[in-house]
Amino acid sequence: SFEVQIASTGAVIRVAAEQSVVAALSEAGIEVQMSCEQGVCGTCLTRVLEGTPAHRDMFLTPREQARGDQFLPCCSRAESARLVLDL
Numbered sequence: 001s002f003e004v005q006i007a008s009t010g011a012v013i014r015v016a017a018e019q020s021v022v023a024a025l026s027e028a029g030i031e032v033q034m035s036c037e038q039g040v041c042g043t044c045l046t047r048v049l050e051g052t053p054a055h056r057d058m059f060l061t062p063r064e065q066a067r068g069d070q071f072l073p074c075c076s077r078a079e080s081a082r083l084v085l086d087l
């Protein structure tokens with residue numbers, strides 16, 4: 001598991017192994033717009049301010065994925081222990 005931190009509030013939310021980031025955020029009362037839930041459409045695109053995402057989407061280009069400053073929380077996860085999200 002890993003944690004996400006909400007930049008605007010400082011809230012820290014644990015994401016369990018079997019859970020998506022979007023699901024963990026939703027449990028904490030933070031709704032991210034979603035559509036495909038499969039990393040295809042880009043609707044859930046979220047900026048990453050700190051930490052390293054583990055990309056699982058097919059939306060970002062390899063170059064965008066390598067930059068690591070945005071990710072698709074419906075399917076992507078974290079390499080680092082924590083991601084700080086621009087939410």
Ligand code: FES
Nearest residue numbers: 035037042044074
């Ligand atoms: Fe489509 Fe996340 S909801 S990429």
